[in-house]
Amino acid sequence: MSDLIQASARDLSGPLIELTDVKTHFKTARGLVRAVDGVSFTLERGKSLGIVGESGSGKTVLSRSIMGLLPPKAAVRHGSIKFEGREILGLSRSQMRGIWGSEMAMIFQDPMTSLNPVMKIGRQIAEPLRIHLNMARSDAWATAERLLTDVRIPEAARRLNQYPHELSGGMRQRVMIAIALACGPTVLFADEPTTALDVTVQAQILDLLGEQRRDRNMSLILVTHDLGVVAGHTDEIAVMYGGKLVEKAPTRSLFANMKMPYTEALLQSIPKLTDPSHTRLSVINGRPPDLVNPPVGCRFAARCLYTQQRCREEEPPLVVTPEDPEHSYACWYPVGSPAYFEAKARIPSNSTVEVL
Amino acid sequence: MRYFLQRFSQFLIVFFLVTFGVMVLMRAGLNAPGDPARTMLGGTASQQQIDTITARYHLDSNILGQYWFWLKGMVWEGDFGYSVQQNLSVVDYMRPTILTTLFLGVYSLVWALIIAVPLAVYQAYKRDSFLDKSGNFFSFFFISVPALVFAPFIIYIFVTKLDWFPRIGEKIYPWDDLGAHFKNFFLPVVVLAVPLSAIFVRLLRADMVATLQSDFITLASAKGVPPGRTLWTHALRNSLFSLLTSVGVNLGGLVGGALIVEQYFNMKGMGFLLVSTILSKDLFVVQSLSAILVATVVLANLGIDLMYAVIDPRIRHARALS
Ligand SMILES: Nc1ncnc2c1ncn2[C@@H]1O[C@H](COP(=O)(O)OP(=O)(O)O)[C@@H](O)[C@H]1O
Ligand SMILES: [Mg+2]
Numbered sequence A: 001m002s003d004l005i006q007a008s009a010r011d012l013s014g015p016l017i018e019l020t021d022v023k024t025h026f027k028t029a030r031g032l033v034r035a036v037d038g039v040s041f042t043l044e045r046g047k048s049l050g051i052v053g054e055s056g057s058g059k060t061v062l063s064r065s066i067m068g069l070l071p072p073k074a075a076v077r078h079g080s081i082k083f084e085g086r087e088i089l090g091l092s093r094s095q096m097r098g099i100w101g102s103e104m105a106m107i108f109q110d111p112m113t114s115l116n117p118v119m120k121i122g123r124q125i126a127e128p129l130r131i132h133l134n135m136a137r138s139d140a141w142a143t144a145e146r147l148l149t150d151v152r153i154p155e156a157a158r159r160l161n162q163y164p165h166e167l168s169g170g171m172r173q174r175v176m177i178a179i180a181l182a183c184g185p186t187v188l189f190a191d192e193p194t195t196a197l198d199v200t201v202q203a204q205i206l207d208l209l210g211e212q213r214r215d216r217n218m219s220l221i222l223v224t225h226d227l228g229v230v231a232g233h234t235d236e237i238a239v240m241y242g243g244k245l246v247e248k249a250p251t252r253s254l255f256a257n258m259k260m261p262y263t264e265a266l267l268q269s270i271p272k273l274t275d276p277s278h279t280r281l282s283v284i285n286g287r288p289p290d291l292v293n294p295p296v297g298c299r300f301a302a303r304c305l306y307t308q309q310r311c312r313e314e315e316p317p318l319v320v321t322p323e324d325p326e327h328s329y330a331c332w333y334p335v336g337s338p339a340y341f342e343a344k345a346r347i348p349s350n351s352t353v354e355v356l
Numbered sequence B: 001m002r003y004f005l006q007r008f009s010q011f012l013i014v015f016f017l018v019t020f021g022v023m024v025l026m027r028a029g030l031n032a033p034g035d036p037a038r039t040m041l042g043g044t045a046s047q048q049q050i051d052t053i054t055a056r057y058h059l060d061s062n063i064l065g066q067y068w069f070w071l072k073g074m075v076w077e078g079d080f081g082y083s084v085q086q087n088l089s090v091v092d093y094m095r096p097t098i099l100t101t102l103f104l105g106v107y108s109l110v111w112a113l114i115i116a117v118p119l120a121v122y123q124a125y126k127r128d129s130f131l132d133k134s135g136n137f138f139s140f141f142f143i144s145v146p147a148l149v150f151a152p153f154i155i156y157i158f159v160t161k162l163d164w165f166p167r168i169g170e171k172i173y174p175w176d177d178l179g180a181h182f183k184n185f186f187l188p189v190v191v192l193a194v195p196l197s198a199i200f201v202r203l204l205r206a207d208m209v210a211t212l213q214s215d216f217i218t219l220a221s222a223k224g225v226p227p228g229r230t231l232w233t234h235a236l237r238n239s240l241f242s243l244l245t246s247v248g249v250n251l252g253g254l255v256g257g258a259l260i261v262e263q264y265f266n267m268k269g270m271g272f273l274l275v276s277t278i279l280s281k282d283l284f285v286v287q288s289l290s291a292i293l294v295a296t297v298v299l300a301n302l303g304i305d306l307m308y309a310v311i312d313p314r315i316r317h318a319r320a321l322s
Helices: A059-067 A121-132 A137-150 A156-160 A169-181 A199-216 A227-231 A251-256 A261-268 A309-313 A338-346 B002-026 B035-041 B047-056 B063-077 B090-125 B130-144 B147-161 B178-212 B215-222 B227-235 B241-264 B270-280 B283-311 B313-321
Strands: A017-028 A031-043 A048-052 A075-083 A104-107 A187-191 A219-224 A236-241 A244-250
Touching: A017 A059, A031 A059, A031 A075, A031 A236, A031 A244, A048 A059, A048 A227, A059 A075, A059 A104, A059 A187, A059 A219, A104 A169, A104 B215, A121 A137, A121 A156, A121 A169, A137 A156, A137 A169, A169 A199, A187 A199, A199 A219, A219 A227, A227 A251, A227 A261, A236 A251, A236 A261, A244 A251, A244 A261, B002 B063, B002 B283, B035 B047, B035 B283, B063 B283, B090 B130, B090 B178, B090 B227, B090 B241, B090 B270, B090 B283, B130 B178, B147 B178, B147 B241, B178 B227, B178 B241, B215 B227, B241 B270, B241 B283, B270 B283, B283 B313
Parallel strands: A048 A219, A048 A236, A104 A187, A187 A219
Antiparallel strands: A017 A031, A017 A075, A236 A244
16 A cells, blocks of 8 residues: 555544534525534544434434535534544635545445546546645556555456446445545545445445554544444444434443433344345334424434333433443433333333324 | 447438428429429520430439439539529539538537536526526526517617628628628627527536536535536536537527528528529529538537437447447
């Protein structure tokens, strides 16, 4: 791997990304959509964070808010996003452009629509190299070939001259990864990078991401609706529901001691290998909350199996578990508490709860 | 390859149908031997003149035979026939008018594109801004009010009243006097290009707006590609399909418009010639003019068909396979 594309030596003190009460609301005809509604967390350098939640919970909007890649209009933003200690929330697109591709890179969900259909693969990979690193055309082309080899694309030299439609979905996602890695970003956002792919390819792509992250000392934010995907691939997991963070913990701590009934429900909804690859989550009853008029109290209360009166009236704050200071959750009656067992005892096993 | 053979045979079929149709129409009622020659020559022609022309162009054979000899003469000998009324070969008679109409058509198309493309790109980029909305209004306006309708007013204001532009009449080639050439063509080109560019702006803007919402455009931003490059390199090439189709569809209309504009501005173009020769029944000239017009339009459409493949590798590959 060339020095140019290797992540440059980094200052390892201080968090890489620090969010404080980040809100992203969209003005729509229906009203203000509170897609992200007060999210705070920090991400250390070189670490990987999984953001998990059902579709519509605000994961994409959150990751694009951090990157500043939202559609320029209609978004109302609030809070603070610090990247390497620098506030980036108010920055204009032209100020962000120096960061995009070089410091922060992103992989999208659908490799079929994310590459320019009329531009050769090689040019698409070379583009950020030429823009950020001022590489000459031939150097950029050679680096692009090396990147394709890094992401395990066979016959890299020939692929450079091909167009996206000549490659399979898995190959295209590898090309997306090569583009994202090109300038050696500090952090990589992967938004559902395997959702559109065959089950057999999914694991390969996740392994590739993990391996490249370690090799390049890069942070990774892996967004997915599938708790099973992040389980083996990230250091930490943040669970989102209705635009809010409802639980965040180191991966091991989360699985050993999960607190939110929502996280528990997500765990139970991990697709089985026997399911078809695009099955939607169906285990949790009911629908995600209305983001224009979110319910008072806990946003999950309407669908939670263990709801109490308090849940519908007061919103639970994010609190730290006694066992692990890095594990926080937002629930009045968390999994394992007396109220939880009491409620569980009342529910006949195997039944489902009617949606309110 | 098979694809282009198919397209080319379509071209031939259209060409034959139109030119043969014109021949049949022009000769309606001229069934007796010598009739076509007599019609062309006018009442004062001698029998000997009639016989010469009839023999030279096989005008005594049946209509299919005449068509065959006419085609053969054009293709093999470059002999488009003879304008007896002008005592000129049709080629010499047509040449200056073809140039005039060619300038008119090409300038109009090129200017329509030069106006439309940047405007559409800008409008799509600044979607819903004041400028975008004004652009939409004006394109709507010029689509709704055919320029051919207000051309007489333009002529009245700018030519008759203000005397800013000449009323043409004299054919002025760019190699004679470039300034006068452009001055001559300015108003007729405006009349043809403005409504055309209004259509182009609408179509290209709509395609650009759709393209700008695609993932690969967001990816271009995420790579740090500046907006100008995103628009012109990534978005435009993916948004050209409706525009290109519309160029093809409107070519025929452009030719038709050019023929009318020539009447307004008194330009000695193909339209001018076509009208006068239809009226004077100068058969060969009418046939040759329509043959050239239809061939140009259909060939241009073939060229546009090729352009799709140049722009989009997926079309190129699909065609290569078929
Ligand atoms: N540009 C936008 N304008 C209005 N609403 C939006 C926009 N983008 C996303 N949303 C809304 O924000 C919510 C969260 O969306 P998203 O972040 O895509 O969810 P996820 O990625 O978790 O599936 C959804 O209800 C969606 O409809
Ligand atoms: Mg999403």
